[in-house]
Amino acid sequence: QVTLVESGGGLVQAGGSLRLSCAVSGRAYAYYILGWFRQPPGRNREFVAAVSGSESRTEFIDSVKGRFTISRDNAKNTVYLQMNSLKPEDTAVYFCAWSPYTSIKYAPNDYDFWGQGTQVTVSS
Numbered sequence: 001q002v003t004l005v006e007s008g009g010g011l012v013q014a015g016g017s018l019r020l021s022c023a024v025s026g027r028a029y030a031y032y033i034l035g036w037f038r039q040p041p042g043r044n045r046e047f048v049a050a051v052s053g054s055e056s057r058t059e060f061i062d063s064v065k066g067r068f069t070i071s072r073d074n075a076k077n078t079v080y081l082q083m084n085s086l087k088p089e090d091t092a093v094y095f096c097a098w099s100p101y102t103s104i105k106y107a108p109n110d111y112d113f114w115g116q117g118t119q120v121t122v123s124s
Helices: none
Strands: 002-007 010-013 018-026 033-039 046-051 058-060 068-073 078-083 092-099 118-123
Touching: 002 092, 018 033, 018 092, 018 118, 033 078, 046 068, 046 078, 058 068, 078 092
Parallel strands: 010 118
Antiparallel strands: 002 018, 018 078, 033 046, 033 092, 046 058, 068 078, 092 118
16 A cells, blocks of 8 residues: 655746645655646646656656656655746646556556645646
8 A cells, every 4th residue: 555645736826836745655665656647627637747766767748848847755755746937727636646667657547546636726
């Protein structure tokens, strides 16, 4: 069993920044993929970013490249999503998720455990 708890969401103006955190507990944290997904209002959940266990590889959806970074602190069992230059279209509920794979996956079905989500709202 893996438990994930997100924090750091909120309301921000366009152009602003937020940092989301996800505290992970349970199974062998350091070896597996951790990802961030988001679900805008009325839309399906979509991949945003993921980081490998060693942090040697990261992947991002095209729309956030150059604006978002993902990192993990294995000593604190925490993964972060730093979001800069936020846009109204980034408004969504953001979820962190744990994958049992060791190579980065992009589909929600490849992630077994999910946090409860945190709301990010970007005003124009």
